[in-house]
Amino acid sequence: MRQPLSYPWLDLDVDDPAAPAIAVRVDIPDTRAEVPAHRHRKGQLVFALGGGVTCRVPSGLWMVPPHCGVWIPGGMEHSNVATANGRIFFVYIEPGAADLPERCCTFSISPLLRELIIELSDRVEGDGARGELLTKMLLTELPRMPVQQFHLPISSEPRLNRIAEALAQDPADRSTLAEWANRIALSESSLARLVAKETGLSFGRWRQQLHLIVAIRELASGKSVQQVSGDLGYGSVTAFITMFKKALGKPPAKYLSGIAQNGGSAFVA
Template sequence: MRQPLRYPWVNFDVDEVAAPAIAVRVDVTETKAEVAAHWHRKGQLVVALGGGVTCRVPSGLWMVPPHCGVWIPGSMEHSNIATANARIFFVYIEPGAADLPDRCCTLSISPLLRELIIELADRVEEDEARDELLTTILLSELPRMPVQQLHLPISSEPRLQRIAEALAQDPADRSTLAEWASRVALSESSLARLVVKETGLSFGRWRQQLHLIVAIRELAAGASVQQVSGDLGYGSVTAFITMFKKALGKPPAKYLASVAHNGGSAFVA
């Protein structure tokens, strides 16, 4: 039997609330906050207006930079990690209340949708008619948001999970494909084929995707480009910026500024 959802960010069981959508504001303190794997019947939209949130689901790792959202369908197991001083909104949506994807995905969040979420979460007094109107508009706007992607595919294959966990712990690890193959008792060519088969990416592209997720999370939390570059093991800031720009079309500062200004539309697949 499912236990009621209880954790520091939401002190009630969201599945017991009958409304088609509810919004909750979370202001994280000076230390990062983590919620262990859990699930609930309602779907969940995770929106960050400051700092960053990383959502992990069985099939991958999803990053929520400022002014973007990650949609997690109902009954999907997930965990959330927020950076220090993050400003987050959770929107819990009844199954079938809106025409939303049945898979985890990143959504652009328009300025209108952002303000609707803030208004629902921060309302001072109950006004049933007004809340119903705001919810109706939110549920009609949300399915119109473009689906974007910035996530790390994670395989259930034990050897790849071992590599993924090691790189998540130490993203600066620059071990070669041959070195990783030796650690998991595979030939270099066998590991290369396995990564492509399980994730759809080459090993180099897969590791780069992890670096992008970590970089955006840390930059959104206020870390400098120099600090992030060093933490990811890049030999120079220029090399890091070149990688970032090639992958996302803009250098870090301009990318984050455009995401904040455009409500998430700076994402590229």
């Protein structure tokens, strides 16, 4: 069950033009939490130190596993769903304050940048000089981070969006391409062409990408490989591990361990 995520920073003007960067820490309780669709003038980095976050923008779903961050440009509508017991940081960055992309992307987060974000979020009134130094270092370091491209493309095409919504609600749905085509009154070949045109992926690869997003999010929240395998409708744990390893180069446990040890550098598309 998702609970609305409270906004402990409501007293802050995150769009204050006088502040080049504002960092806020949010500790998620023992239930999954959601920030509904919204937008702000500043760009936003969503960083997870523990647990995972799924960010939704009009063009796709982006996964924020531990020690990685998703960049959302200013003015773009987005929503966030965080796993239980997560440690989430939102960093709001003034347009033009750093050389950052004008599109969504996933950044690896170095140990140095991680500590800068944590320190800036803990900043208190009266340490202005130190805060300015932390902000300057953060804005210098962030654009240097490796960019990853792990996300699920979502089209505004109504029929494809309907399938995406259904799979997001029930990722264990194993309906074939032909069955999905029948549901939306298309031929199998027409649906295959539509998915490829709108997402750049085959239907099977597109659905697998969704499974990977869900798997990393749930594993990061503490679920076992066995639980996640069942949630995604795999007939065996071995089949799930094989899929995961083929897609990401490592089995689930080693993959998440690598992220934690290397500050996000194990995160690959």
